[in-house]
Amino acid sequence: MHTIDCIVSAPGKAILHGEHAVVHGKVALAVSLNLRTFLKLQATSTSEVCINLPNINTFMSWDASALQQLLQDKTTNHRNLKELDSELVGRLRKLTGIEEGSTDASSMAVFAFLYMYLSIFAKSKALPSLTVTVWSELPTGAGLGSSAAYCASVAAALLSTQGALSSPLGPDGDTASWSGEELELINQWAFQGERIIHGNPSGVDNAVSTWGGILRYQSGKITPLQRVPTLRILLTNTRVPRSTKTLVAGVKDKINKFPSILNPVLESVDAVASTCEQTLMEMAKGSPTAEHYATLEELIDINQHHLNVMGVGHPSLDALCRVTLTRGLHSKLTGAGGGGCGITLLRPDTDSSVVQNTIQDLKDSGYECWETSIGVPGIQLHSPKSVKEEVMNVFNSY
Structure with a gap:
């Protein structure tokens, strides 16, 4: 060979x-x-x-x-x-x-x-x-x-x-x-x-x-x-350790305890994912517009609230969302939650000074942060x- x-x-x-x-x-x-x-x-x-x-x-x-x-x-x-x-x-x-x-x-x-x-x-x-x-x-x-x-x-x-x-x-x-x-x-x-x-x-x-x-x-x-678009993001690691198994079990317990409250939340999360998929497909067909990005930002905010309702938020992730929002940027946790990582959407026209200042703000909060892309x-x-x-x-x- x-x-x-x-x-x-x-x-x-x-x-x-x-x-x-x-x-x-x-x-x-x-x-x-x-x-x-x-x-x-x-x-x-x-x-x-x-x-x-x-x-x-x-x-x-x-x-x-x-x-x-x-x-x-x-x-x-x-x-x-x-x-x-x-x-x-x-x-x-x-x-x-x-x-x-x-x-x-x-x-x-x-x-x-x-x-x-x-x-x-x-x-x-x-x-x-x-x-x-x-x-x-x-x-x-x-x-x-x-x-x-x-x-x-x-x-x-x-x-x-x-x-x-x-x-x-x-x-x-x-x-x-x-x-x-x-x-x-x-x-x-x-x-x-x-x-x-x-x-x-x-x-x-x-x-x-x-x-x-x-x-x-x-x-x-x-x-x-x-043919999905590539999106610019900030990826932030809060450095807060968490157990995926424990978080998944916690959500299941909450659903069993409050099914009439949590099941509609799951349906809404499903609708968020489907709406995001439709938006991305529209963006792939032609030139992405400011309206497309506004929709993606709103979906990020909505889903982050859903995840907090499920009980998988964390003060470190709340801080991430507050820090980025002061710069006009929208964030959500990614993954299991309870700490871990979050993503922040960057529009194509986001000024480089805004990006660099946000990264510095997050590093000052004790987080790791990378500018990268998805898709x-x-x-x-x-x-x-x-x-x-x-x-x-x-x-x-x-």
């Missing part, structure tokens, strides 16, 4: 509308976030498999022939994408010492990599020697799809090396993506990685990282929206010259 060097990247994700209501069968709009995870795969002659994850101070290597022994049962279909190979999972747990239920980011990233590596190359005569280095702009544990971006990047790089994907990057090209069929294969493998890390994920995060843009999610059905492309293949200098410096140091 000829191992092909490659560089890929995948975006993170945010929820535009529909948090918590989606758990109860309503529509959610998930959007790709232009904070990306970058991966470089290099062929080596060391007979080793190495993974470097400098963001989380993780550096591991294994002898390829020793890993080959984990593929003992040649009759097992290690490339079955319907479910995880429980026998391989067990062998990897024994090799790594990672216990079931572990939530350690480093351990689970390594576990997911090894599972995909062994499964994708299971039918090869010999496992390839390679070094994978991953560097991400996404904070971990913030509900921004960092693990899905990682899994999509690993899947695309390994599948490219295995020969399952084409080489869409021309000799003079900077950035390219794959066909719809190839993206579906990447997405399926990324979902396997997400299963390793999270146990029972919805599949939304890896779909966003793979396809990009904006996805409509309802009752397990994922539908990419066509961006999904997994991509890059030439070295198209990758940011900061990222290449990291890659070149390994």
